[in-house]
Structure formats: C-alpha cells, structure tokens
Amino acid sequence: MPTNPVTFDNLACGRREKLLVIAGPCVIENEAMILETGCRLAEVAARHEIPLVFKSSFDKANRTSLDSFRGPGLKEGLDILAKVRDTTGLPVTTDIHEPGQAEPAAAVCRILQIPAFLSRQTDLIRAAAESTAKYGGVVNIKKPQFIAPEDTVHIVRKCEESGNDRILLTERGTTFGYGRLVNDMRSIPIMQSTGAPVIFDATHSVQLPGGPSTGGQREMVPILARGAIACGCDGLFLETHPDPDRALSDGPNMVPLSDIPKLLDQLMQLRQFFNEVLL
Numbered sequence: 001m002p003t004n005p006v007t008f009d010n011l012a013c014g015r016r017e018k019l020l021v022i023a024g025p026c027v028i029e030n031e032a033m034i035l036e037t038g039c040r041l042a043e044v045a046a047r048h049e050i051p052l053v054f055k056s057s058f059d060k061a062n063r064t065s066l067d068s069f070r071g072p073g074l075k076e077g078l079d080i081l082a083k084v085r086d087t088t089g090l091p092v093t094t095d096i097h098e099p100g101q102a103e104p105a106a107a108v109c110r111i112l113q114i115p116a117f118l119s120r121q122t123d124l125i126r127a128a129a130e131s132t133a134k135y136g137g138v139v140n141i142k143k144p145q146f147i148a149p150e151d152t153v154h155i156v157r158k159c160e161e162s163g164n165d166r167i168l169l170t171e172r173g174t175t176f177g178y179g180r181l182v183n184d185m186r187s188i189p190i191m192q193s194t195g196a197p198v199i200f201d202a203t204h205s206v207q208l209p210g211g212p213s214t215g216g217q218r219e220m221v222p223i224l225a226r227g228a229i230a231c232g233c234d235g236l237f238l239e240t241h242p243d244p245d246r247a248l249s250d251g252p253n254m255v256p257l258s259d260i261p262k263l264l265d266q267l268m269q270l271r272q273f274f275n276e277v278l279l
Helices: 031-048 074-088 099-108 122-135 149-161 187-192 218-230 257-278
Strands: 006-008 011-013 020-024 052-055 092-095 111-114 138-142 167-171 198-201 235-241
Touching (some): 020 031, 031 052, 031 074, 031 235, 031 257, 052 074, 074 092, 074 099, 099 111, 111 122, 122 149, 138 149, 149 167, 167 187, 187 198, 218 235, 218 257, 235 257
Parallel strands (some): 020 235, 052 092, 092 111, 111 138, 138 167, 198 235
Antiparallel strands (some): 006 011
C-alpha cells in the first residue's frame, strides 16, 4: 500500500493532516514573475501556517495550437524553479512529459507531476517513480479525464512496483461530451481507497476545453474547492497568476494572486472543521 500520510521536508499530506496546497502559475513565463509569485505565496504560507508547494511548468507540451506559448524548456525552467526553492524555502513541483525528463526534474523538485493525458504511459510512470525514489521525492499522478476513479489503482501499483510508494493522486474532472468537464465528488473517496492521499485540482476542473484555446470559469474555483474539502480531499491544487487575464497559458481558470490569501484562509478553516467534526 502507498505511504499515507506522505511526508517530505516539513510537510505532510494525508488523513487528519492539514490541507496541502500546490499553487503557482500554469507555466514559467519569465524568471521575474515566477520569483515574485513564489515569494508572495511563501509569505501567505508562513502567515497562515499553510503547507504549500510551489508549482509551475517548464513546458506545456499538450497545447491546442503550434503557436501557443509552451515555456522556457527543461534546463532553463529547472534553473528558475531551483531559484524559487532556494529563495523562498518552498518545495517545488513541475510536470514531466517524457521519461528522460524525470531524472533532472527529480533532482530539483520534491514532487514530480504526471499530466492527466499521460498517466497511463508506463515508461513515464516508471521513470518518475524510480527518479523520485532516488531523491526521496513524491510522484503526483493526475487522474485522466477518461478513466473511472477506481482504475487509478493500476497507476498506483505501477509506481509501487517501480520502487516508490510515496504517491499522490489528483482528481481534475471527467470529460462529459464536448467542451465540458464534470466533477463527481465520489471520485475522492474512491481514489483514496487505493491508499494514496488525494489532491483536488480546483483550477483545471473549471476548464472549458475546445476552440483555438482553452477557456475557463475561475469564479467556480472556490465553490468546487469547498465541495472537495467537504468530501475529504487531502490537498488542493490551485494555479494562480498576478494578472490571469494577461497570462500566456490557462488564464481563464487561474485565480488572481491577490485573491489567494483570503481563499486559502477560508479553505484551511474548512479542512480543520472536517478533521475535527466529520472524521
């Protein structure tokens, strides 16, 4: 069975623990913006005693258009994430898309994230599990939009058999027809039955896929986040940006950075209530 709670640095994620928060801009646009966002998130985390991991992608490999901004690439992106880690003291995470990216990313990031579209790729899962095991890290696997929550057990077993039982699963919605994702909150306890803690991705869940670029309904993020915490999720994934309307990727579903302190304060209180009253 996977380790639960999962611990790393001074943080923990799992049953009866505080709500783990994974937050940051969708993609690394430039070093200055990423460092600014990381520092502001670190201040919020310290002020409200929030276990927080900084997230941003060095490459958005699954863009709709060839003209879409993808990021700085592996080497420059990891250098920037290392600066965020060293400047803020926050653990960092990023997503990987190819097995060869796992080793260098695991050397910098405490968590390697497997994108939803790629989480059935055995070689990628194996590489992520082996590399994070080598560096004492964690694998965070996003549930594909096209599989049942109970089928995530097979992905978990791949990680365990590849040498790492420090696993997080992330629920990010299920494809329903064209251009919509829906959230079946039963997915949270079903995925927790694998033994792994479950993160709820509140920003990708409000995406509106389709068209030349993905849309979103960021006003729905707090509503879904509250519902997921009430259903027992162990952590929350939130993409945020200083100016989402000018973001180069996924702006419509990112939370403005200025809204994060109040939102996280509310959500941490809800998690505390859940731990004290509902468990």
